Amino acid sequence: MSRALYQAFRSARAKRRALFLPYICLGYPTYAASLQSAKAALKAGASGLELGVPFSDPIADGPTLQKATQISLNQGTKFADVFRMIGDIRKAGFKQPLLVMSYLNLVEQMGWFRFAEVLAIKGGDGAIIPDLPLEQFSKFRRILIQKNLALIPFISPTSSPDRVKKADVQGAPFLYYVSVTGVTGARKTLAPDLLVSLKNLRGKLKTPVVVGFGISTPAQAGLVGKASDGVIIASALIQIMSKTKVSKIGKAVESFCRKVVNALR
Amino acid sequence: MTSLPNSHGYFGPYGGQYVPETLMVALRELSQAYSKARNDRKFKRDLRTYLTEYSGRPTPLTFAANLTAKYKGARIYLKREDLNHTGAHKINNCLGQILLAKRMGKKRIIAETGAGQHGVATATVCALFGLRCEVYMGEEDVRRQALNVFRMKLLGAQVHPVTSGTRTLKDAMSEAIRDWVTNVRNTYYLIGSTAGPHPYPMIVRDFQRVIGEEARRQMIKAEGKLPDLLVACVNGGSNAIGLFYPFIKDKKVKMVGVEAAGDGVKTKRHAATMEKGKPGVLHGSFSYVLQSPEGQIAETHSISAGLDYPGVGPEHAWLKDTKRAVYVSVTDQQALEAFQILARNEGILPALESSHAVYQALKIAPRMSKSSTIIVNLSGRGDKDVNTVLERLGSNLTGGKR
């Protein structure tokens, strides 16, 4: 339920501590390993998860996520597996917010009403749709709100002030700030003007801001965390998983996430 | 009928701008630049000059006397887009968009290409205007259309083979969009068909409508009346909408769009998006899409690299739903047949894409009266496909027969 998300950001602000939302690619490298990674991240203290559903044409993703997506699809991953994963995570007793990240067409084909219904029943908290523009936002947000689910708006370094404002008034638990003009992918350095832009942005916004795209290391997360309400790490985590034997993936994810959590303290 | 698309970029329910937030600003910038340009006298004059003096427009409307005699029905005319500079209709759009990019002060041009015709046309206009050019092309198409890859390089373009997904046009387009997201501040994305987010389907149509406008005048001059039927092949749909658009209000003029049926629409190897697809979102636009029940974009097949896109322009989806146009499909085999018939009877080697339209026209012509007329859009010439045809026909080809 979206209430958990609002709650998490309120208490994060009170403690002046940014949230950590790692991204898990559903079905990468296998369903079992991705479930294990999800649980390991939560065990390490992640504030919640972004569960990415693989799509054949991920236009916002760089090579790392494209490859993970392809491997997952080759495994036969289905959209329904994301609901199964949410169920499995809840069964294991984790209470943190879980967000489904999917490209629009998959949700369109399932149907927004059914998507909202199943997501709510399984214990999910909301959705992130990178190719859903703000112009189309409200009609779908209304459907999710009926089920107490959140729909997360994006803002980017190229968003005009009126668009930033439009995102801010959606009443979302947070805004997803794309830190670079570009696709997902680990980068050696943060965007040069990121911390300044964040400071400016946060001065203008009432909605908490979570930063994603291009954050790779615990140290970078620590820096960004000081200037934002949360950080998302995707590609860097996938890279760690890709370099680790399947039997050790849980441990590797847990250890990386713990470092990020500590850096955010 | 009010003019479409509406101000949000929709043709009925189709179209729109389903792209990452980072690109929204670029689409807005493009819309604004285009709405200024389209009403600007100098822009229009410049475009007309390049179309005539550089590309060789107007292209002829050729009466296919031999085919007409052979099929004993409608009088068949060919709109000769193959006679454009670079050998296809693609240059019409490229000249328009490059003038727009220049007005916008963009220094770097990117494009996607399938058959390579749009890549060649883009590389050509970039050479003409001295702009940097990078073209994304699926690895599979790089192989199938080696000659066009070399042409692009000769013209000074950089060709990036794309190895993701199915390694064809759709993946090239995804990769071009990713480049655009990354370099949006200095880069102009020159889309080659009526696909992608608004305003592209409108812009590309407006730059291709010259095909239909000329054909209309030429037909009235030749026959003293409007044509009865228009036939064009459809991938993203740019040559077809270019021919159709100026006739949309002429309700008596029938329009048929021809998609690629590959090995047949009953197999999985085809690209008949409107026949077999469902509405969905691909590359920023809501339209018919070939996809799995879950919404994963399907693999496609066609003998012609320029017809295997799993989506279609939103205006065609709307023309289909409103029944203003009809969409059918033609197999690889049938297209090959039409390719040879046109070659031997009229002395014209059509592009394999255009051969699909030719086949459909020859199928319908005998059922039409002798006073009726058909315009087939010969969207491109077949030189680029000679290797593919050679592979398929090989030693089966016997000369001397008509």
Ligand SMILES: Cc1ncc(COP(=O)(O)O)c(C=O)c1O
């Ligand atoms: C000669 C020719 N005709 C047709 C097409 C199909 O494109 P569209 O449907 O945009 O006209 C292509 C695409 O590459 C082409 O090269």
